[in-house]
Amino acid sequence: MMKTTAPTPPVAKKVPTTRTHHGDAFTDNYEWLREKEDPAVRAHLEAEQAYTDEVTAGQEPLRQAIFKEIKNRTQETDLSVPTRKDGWWYYTRTEEGKAYGVHCRVQAADTGNSVQDWTPPLIEAGQAVPGEQILLDSNAEAEGKPFFSLGGATVTKDGRLYAYGQDNSGDELFTVRVKDLHNDTLLDDVIENVFYGLVFAPDGSRLFYMLADESWRPYQVKSHVLGTPTSTDEVLYQEDDVAMWTGFELSADHRSLVISIGCSEFSETRYLQLAAPEKGLQMVIPRTEKILYDAEPFLLDGVEKILLTHNKDAVNSMISLLDTVQLGSPVADQRWATVLGHDDGVKVNGATVTATHLVLSIRSDTIERVQVIELPGLGTAGQADAVEPAFDEELYTTSMSGSDYEAPVIRLGYTSYLTPPRMYDFVLPLTAAGTAGRSGELLLRKESPVLGGYSASAYVAEREWAQATDGTQVPLSVIRRADLARDGSQAGVVYGYGSYEVSMDPGFSIARLSLLDRGIVFVVAHIRGGGEMGRHWYEQGKKTAKKNTFTDFIAATDWLAASGWVDRTRIAALGGSAGGLLMGAVANLAPEKYAAVVAQVPFVDALTTILDPDLPLSALEWEEWGNPITDAEVYHYMKGYTPYENIRPVAYPRIAAVTSFNDTRVLYVEPAKWVQALRDVSAGSEPIVLKIEMDGGHGGASGRYEGWKARAWDYAFLADALGATELTGPVPA
Template identity: 35%
Template sequence: MTKNKPPKAPKKEKILEIHSDKRVDNYFWLNQRDTPEVLDYLNAENDYFLSQTKHTETFQEHLFQEMKARIKEDDESVPYKYNGYWYYTRFEKGKEYPIYLRKKDQEGAVEEILFEVNKMAKGYKFYQFAEFSVSPDNKWVSFSIDTRGRRMYSLFLKNIETGEILSTEIKNTDGSSCWANDNKTIFYTKIHSQTLRSYRIYRHQIGQEPKRDTLIFEEKDDTFNIGIFKSKSQKYLVIQSESTLSSEYQILDANTPFEKFKIFHPRERGLEYDIAHYGDYFYIINNSDEATNFKLDRTPVERTEKTHWENVIAHRENTLLEDIEIFKDYLVISERYNGLSRIRMITWDGLQDKYLPFDNETYTASIGLNLDFDTEVLRYTYSSMTTPYSVIDYNMRTGESEVKKEQEILSSDFKKENYQSHRLWATAPDGVQVPISLVYRKGIELDGKNPLLLYGYGSYGITIDPSFSTTRLSLLDRGFIFAIAHIRGGEYLGRPWYEQGKLLQKKNTFSDFIACATHLIKEKYTSSEHLYAIGGSAGGLLMGAVINQAPELFHGIIASVPFVDVVTTMLDDSIPLTTGEYDEWGNPNDQEYYNYMKSYSPYDNVEAKNYPNILVLTGYHDSQVQYWEPAKWVAKLRELKIDNNKLLFYTDMSSGHSGASGRYESLKEIAREYTFLLDLENRITE
């Protein structure tokens, strides 16, 4: 094969049979990682991609420089206070990674460098600094790194006073860790080397060999993942076991790390709960007693079983309770009403109960990092599709607000008032109204000729909120409209919105998206000649499903790390994440779920017909959607599609699910995607 001719993957028939049903998979062999034949095919696809996009290379670089020029390269985060110190990060001009710093909370304090990640990352193609945790006496810090993009982190310990990083390396962790109050004991979570499921909690002491670490808890149920954290009160160590439909917590006084953890309330199928400690009580967000949108209860620290829970905030049919933040004098609640975020503040004595005021319908507001317990200042974040990201401190007693930082857009062309955003509602086939948030540059005509990029996800109850993007300006300023389809499978309209887009109702996610696309065309925001769609991971599954069902609606799609081989993946319990997702997608070992899954799985439903222009992107080390899913999908599309539209496939051989690790490398990935769209619109002029 030549670089200018599409690669043709060899067909090797593989019969997959279950429930007396046979599927023929001619590209099953592509899952043989690191074999010469597989690498040859992926490299051939990369060569073909580069040959087909060579004419856009100059423009890609121009677009990259344009997006980079909007970023304040020498930037610094808003400091947050924790245990007597102010912590913050700094970016320096031209450098990919941040520097982590702190200062004592006192006049004339000297700045301390905790981590200079640019120096640490030298020599690595991929370098992910995950997170760090400081000991209660502020002298030690645990931190984790991933150098493959597979989310398998190595944990290290650093003496802050001397700067020494101990030679001890704890491998195959989930990246998190927390300290007991004795300043020498940490707890961490191990992940399974094959499935990558977080399944064991260990106790480690400074200077101890990892092989001598003590196994504290092992999660035997392979549909659960686990983790460990410390309560905001610093009083408890908490082990969290989570599946899609169930929760279980174990607690231990952080002053007694060698004692046994106690189960907070035993797991029950269908019972989801989360806990926070304050004073003599635990506060529990939970869905017991058919509280679909969740409610808030509390229970004494000595009696944590459900029979002792008493209600604080009742369940509401029209309001989703998302999270809480506890302060000495205030309870702060994050909730969602009619798709919009709300932040509510209540004093413990009940004399004050008020909401932060927001007057937009395409905004995102969320509780920020609030580690300081004894304060009346709430930190929250705000942005909209036309307003850059802001960090705001709000005094809950006085009502005064202070914008600590608004994201700077270093472009003389950018003015908020040049852009417009609003919300539309499309009608799904079953009559349900589906919201769409969209943004565009003022002055466009609704004549059906505007290029429009429609984004969707719609899985796991994850809500895609309408927020600002500096990179998106490169599309908006070239005449694109950008829209988000808030489809079922997310929680934009509450927990029922999620329930109606999973398991045996998963197809609502796809029909909702198609309804949104149809509505945008009908209202002349765009037309099928100018409509594009984009989604990644489970959103990539969405892309694959909708172009099988309604390819005529779209001129092009971008599918990033797409989960497209649903049936085969969900039948393979050795693949990371599979068993933990049976409650999301269904278990195809059950024939009912198998048949339903097979009816929409993008790979299984590729046909000999016209498809839109397609760009598929993946990472070779992806731990969540293995590279072979998009590779097989592209090979089958190449075999069967009957159009002459573009089908391009690129595998980043050094990254994983989240793409490149550096801030500039990730911009190059976005420039690649945008160039694909602008090339199809014949708008590459610079």
């Protein structure tokens, strides 16, 4: 019998460089891998991928099986629910065998019946649509290109011009083109290296767009007059503070261009009245007030108001009204009318307006919810009560999914761990008679189909709680098959993120069914650093409280190990980006608790990155992690948890670091260095691999089929390590 030998991993040369800060010296042997243009670097990365392919070759049948399950459960020929805008219904359809969407529209009708006119047309997937106009076929655009992604699209109010941005490398910088939809021709206007976000002025004469600086920080809002050279484009606003992020959008009523500048702790808004550009940008509240807020200018009973979602004396934020005549006065002298007061148990995420209602996004009991309040009397004692559409699941997510300002309905997205995405139109409730007698009604427009006989009753989603080391109760979402035996023999996966106040809200996943159907208990750990439990929850997991994020995740793992569901030797961990930093940290802290770790685009060399303000997004990270350049306490605290610096000679579990060569958010060099250092130090024998997509960005390769393959790869890696490769229940044929 021939003896087989294990594949040999590539060994990067060691080129020691020393980084010294605050009296601490750290020697880095692999910093040379940052030289992206060095042929030796590319050769090493290709060798890493070859090693990964060899080590995981035995998982290929499982990957193919999971990919097939995802594909067979997905209705490939499908379309989005049409959305009405300025006399047209806009929608995107997908076709079997094609990787990208086709963006289309059909003319809308006006009959005088408000709800009927806002009822989407019945368009059958795969059927020809009379009067359909294709705005952009992304499949045609992507043909022959290594990567394709849209970075925004916008249509003029008269429906004639369509602007869109596309990225063909994965670096999230887009080339913008403008199409005349009347004759299906491209204008000569082409704008290069544009960041996310495009908006036409209401009269269609100008296109507003954003540029990023060399560190990939959006900092400049520009205005392009159609038919003129881009060299003459006007800079409407430029933000020079490297720690501040800039964005823009039209106000809900399209009367103003609103520019938002901010970080995670305070912000500033300036707006331009498009009908009176001579007034220039008007300041709402200067950043020197240190208030974190969003501002929405609008007319209330003919008076210009600013709707403020802010944290002034309100850690969980509240809603106030500001009369624009007070702009320019010190905040201490201004009179703000309260619309929604502060509540320790309710986090206010944001607010917008329609012609008749205020629409609120709030979070209560970890769940994101939508409420509406009629505009008459807003901010006074006569203000109407908030109305919230009711749903019948405990763990769900609902959010506003876009609506026209004049519409009698708002479009809501709804999903849960067990319910595929739904689209509803919520008929805005009116105290006066109106809306064809359907006021307050919730109208189901679509539930995304799951093929192969999916039944929600075959699965269970439950809320559990883990106790952190400091006694804090950490919410968990536990998803499993309903027929799973609680006999302590099952496998489990714990997923987490825990940064930037981002909440891991309940959502349906076809791909996750492939894990559940192999008997895996899937746990979403809502750890500190996220936003699930309000602003305090975030603040208790950032800067010099960041270690709570990691210990919370380990507490979630311990809950699962003691739950009676799983064998404690059959638990894996999964997380991406900042959640990839989490993966690296828990692998260092408690390697013995995990059979495998998958770290997707992992931020594992965070200290090196944040110490260099010239690297993408580094300066913006100071509000999240602290500034280790100027603050010795922050430096030493970060040095105590960052994954790359804290690798130790222990038996690490099986680890896969998944990255992309052109990722601009978390550079490929971080996981590349991490994997080398892990192999160099680990006392264990489990393989540690780097999977790298050479033509992808932060989200990996482009196209839905490539996305499914990537998810199948990650899940097969986990299932193989957990010994959970066989199905325990039926799957679609």
